[in-house]
Amino acid sequence: MPIDIPEVVIERLPVYARALALLATDGHAVISSQDLGAELGVTPAQIRKDLSYFGKFGKQGRGYNVRKLLDELYQILGLNREWSMALIGTGRLGRAILEYQGFGPQGFRFAAAFDADPASVGEMIGDLPIGDVANLEAALLNQPADVGIVAVPASEAQAVIDTLVRCGVKAILNYAPIAARHPADVHLRQIDPVLALQSMTYYLKRLPRATAP
Amino acid sequence: MPIDIPEVVIERLPVYARALALLATDGHAVISSQDLGAELGVTPAQIRKDLSYFGKFGKQGRGYNVRKLLDELYQILGLNREWSMALIGTGRLGRAILEYQGFGPQGFRFAAAFDADPASVGEMIGDLPIGDVANLEAALLNQPADVGIVAVPASEAQAVIDTLVRCGVKAILNYAPIAARHPADVHLRQIDPVLALQSMTYYLKRLPRATAP
Numbered sequence: 245m246p247i248d249i250p251e252v253v254i255e256r257l258p259v260y261a262r263a264l265a266l267l268a269t270d271g272h273a274v275i276s277s278q279d280l281g282a283e284l285g286v287t288p289a290q291i292r293k294d295l296s297y298f299g300k301f302g303k304q305g306r307g308y309n310v311r312k313l314l315d316e317l318y319q320i321l322g323l324n325r326e327w328s329m330a331l332i333g334t335g336r337l338g339r340a341i342l343e344y345q346g347f348g349p350q351g352f353r354f355a356a357a358f359d360a361d362p363a364s365v366g367e368m369i370g371d372l373p374i375g376d377v378a379n380l381e382a383a384l385l386n387q388p389a390d391v392g393i394v395a396v397p398a399s400e401a402q403a404v405i406d407t408l409v410r411c412g413v414k415a416i417l418n419y420a421p422i423a424a425r426h427p428a429d430v431h432l433r434q435i436d437p438v439l440a441l442q443s444m445t446y447y448l449k450r451l452p453r454a455t456a457p
Numbered sequence: 458m459p460i461d462i463p464e465v466v467i468e469r470l471p472v473y474a475r476a477l478a479l480l481a482t483d484g485h486a487v488i489s490s491q492d493l494g495a496e497l498g499v500t501p502a503q504i505r506k507d508l509s510y511f512g513k514f515g516k517q518g519r520g521y522n523v524r525k526l527l528d529e530l531y532q533i534l535g536l537n538r539e540w541s542m543a544l545i546g547t548g549r550l551g552r553a554i555l556e557y558q559g560f561g562p563q564g565f566r567f568a569a570a571f572d573a574d575p576a577s578v579g580e581m582i583g584d585l586p587i588g589d590v591a592n593l594e595a596a597l598l599n600q601p602a603d604v605g606i607v608a609v610p611a612s613e614a615q616a617v618i619d620t621l622v623r624c625g626v627k628a629i630l631n632y633a634p635i636a637a638r639h640p641a642d643v644h645l646r647q648i649d650p651v652l653a654l655q656s657m658t659y660y661l662k663r664l665p666r667a668t669a670p
Contacts, residue, residue, distance in 0.1 A: 251498065251656075258655035266636060285464065321655055322662030337553035344550075345611060346634035346651045390661055391654060398558060414664055415657040417650055421559035423479060431660050433653035437630055438559045440646035441604060442471035442534055443464075444628035447644050448603055449535030451627060 249297045254321075256294055259284060261317040267310050276307040328355035330384065330413070332404050333395035334364055334374050337419060341395055342369055355389055360400070377404070384411035394418045405432070462510045467534075469507055472497060474530040480523050489520040541568035543597060543626070545617050546608035547577055547587050550632060554608055555582055568602055573613070590617070597624035607631045618645070 263283050267275055277288035284291075295301045298320055301313055318324045329347070331338055334357050342354060358377040359365060365376045375383055377396075384407075392408040394401055394416060401420030408416055409430050416432045418424050426432045476496050480488055490501035497504075508514050511533055514526055531537045542560070544551055547570050555567060571590040572578060578589045588596055590609075597620075605621040607614055607629060614633030621629055622643050629645045631637050639645045 254659045255652075255656040257659070258652045261655070262636070262652070320659065322658040323655060325662075327654070327658060327661070335553075336549055336556060340548075340550035340553045341650070344634070344650065346649075347654075350651050350655065352651065352654055391657070415654070415661050417653055417657075421557070423475070431657045433657060435648060435650055435653065436559075437554070437557065437648055438563050438565065439468075439471045439475070440630055440648065441540070441560075441565055441628070442474070442536060442563070443468040444604070444630075444644040444646060445535040445540060446467045446470070446533065448540070448628050449538075 253294045253297060256286075256290075257317055257321055258323075260291065260294070261314060261321065261323065264308075264310050264314040264317065268314055272310050274307040275310055280308070323351060326351045326353055327390040328353055328388075329391040329393055330355060330380075330389035330408075331357040331393045331395060332359075332377060332380065332408075333397075333400075333419075334359040334367075334369065335361075335395070335397075338393075338395040339369065341393060341419070342372070352391070356383060356387065358383070360396070380404070380407050381411055384408070384413065389413060391415045391417065394420055396420060398422050466507045466510060469499075469503075470530055470534055471536075473504065473507070474527060474534065474536065477521075477523050477527040477530065481527055485523050487520040488523055493521070536564060539564045539566055540603040541566055541601075542604040542606055543568060543593075543602035543621075544570040544606045544608060545572075545590060545593065545621075546610075546613075546632075547572040547580075547582065548574075548608070548610075551606075551608035552582065554606060554632070555585070565604070569596060569600065571596070573609070593617070593620050594624055597621070597626065602626060604628045604630060607633055609633060611635050 263280060277291045281288040281291050301308055301316065329352055331341060331354055354372055356375060357369060357372050358375045358380050360377045364374050367374045392413045394404050396404050398420045401418060401422050402424060405416060405418065405424050405426060409426060414430050416426065416430065417435065418432055419435045424432055424434070476493060490504045494501040494504050514521055514529065542565055544554060544567055555570070567585055569588060570582060570585050571588045571593050573590045577587050580587045605626045607617050609617050611633045614631060614635050615637060618629060618631065618637050618639060622639060627643050629639065629643065630648065631645055632648045637645055637647070
């Protein structure tokens with residue numbers, strides 16, 4: 245497998261996988277790159293090019309076998325197994341993340357939770373005890389996590405990320421509104437609603453203002 | 458201005474703007490597309506091509522004037538003004554969104570909040586009264602919002618999105634884990650932590666497992 249696949253390609257694969265999973269559920273056996281592209285708002289050429297990094301899929305003019313391509317994408321992305329996650333920050337946001345229904349069905353399991361507030365430490369959320377963030381490093385060295393989820397206030401986030409990095413966590417999902425620093429071999433994704441909003445205002449500003457008469 | 462700018466280009470502009478804002482804060486007056494690209498993990502050619510959709514910026518070999526490019530991006534994206542937002546769903550997630558510190562400084566202001574729970578309707582969150590989601594349509598027709606933020610359970614999300622669309626809301630940020638349907642002239646961004654995680658497991662699966670010894 246080539247080792248130099250652009251990160252933007254890797255980021256698109258889960259989007260393809262999700263669309264294919266929906267197609268499979270709806271009983272589609274085959275889909276063309278045209279139809280898959282139309283579904284996702286990308287060009288068929290983009291899809292064919294992205295997939296070409298990983299070998300040959302489908303036959304020219306015959307479309308993709310939905311189930312087969314889906315299985316391949318799951319293999320490529322490592323989605324056919326369970327990943328353990330440590331949540332740091334169990335305030336309003338952290339608890340909303342724990343409640344989120346989307347993780348479990350996709351194999352992402354919360355293995356530990358931490359907070360700095362003495363009033364929260366020791367509390368159980370479901371069957372997950374909240375540990376003291378002061379012991380984060382020791383806890384992670386004892387029981388490693390695949391992924392760290394950072395839901396602490398912005399002022400605390402970089403320190404938590406530094407600790408995760410020190411403990412060997414290689415994948416971090418950061419909800420705090422900071423430009424986080426991390427080594428190149430650690431993957432970090434930012435949940436950033438403001439960037440999402442800012443890419444929509446481009447379209448909004450051409451429209452009449454939405455203000456009351 | 459050309460009208461056929463790819464949406465992926467528009468989605469990258471806020472990322473450029475954020476990096477430039479940080480550079481400006483750090484006192485940088487000029488930056489090359491090489492250095493900006495290195496900062497963001499994209500090629501300098503990508504940056505030059507993206508910006509070329511909007512005219513000429515910077516002089517060959519001289520780099521970009523940070524402040525000037527930032528101002529232009531703010532103009533292009535419509536970030537030099539205030540946008541009003543309606544939040545639907547004031548459970549744990551909705552309240553975490555209201556608490557998020559990133560919106561206000563970027564001009565995104567909550568103008569209204571709605572919930573279906575009679576126990577919440579009428580409550581004040583800060584100076585924002587929670588309205589009854591049953592009256593969402595009437596409320597939005599009376600006082601339009603630029604953006605709708607959907608933080609209701611998955612089972613309710615499509616109905617809320619349909620209502621927002623009916624009321625003329627053209628930008629929706631959806632936190633519910635559904636593949637939302639919306640007309641082409643309505644822009645919808647999905648806050649999807651699972652997709653973010655799935656694009657990191659590709660890298661994780663090549664590493665030794667993070668399990669306790």
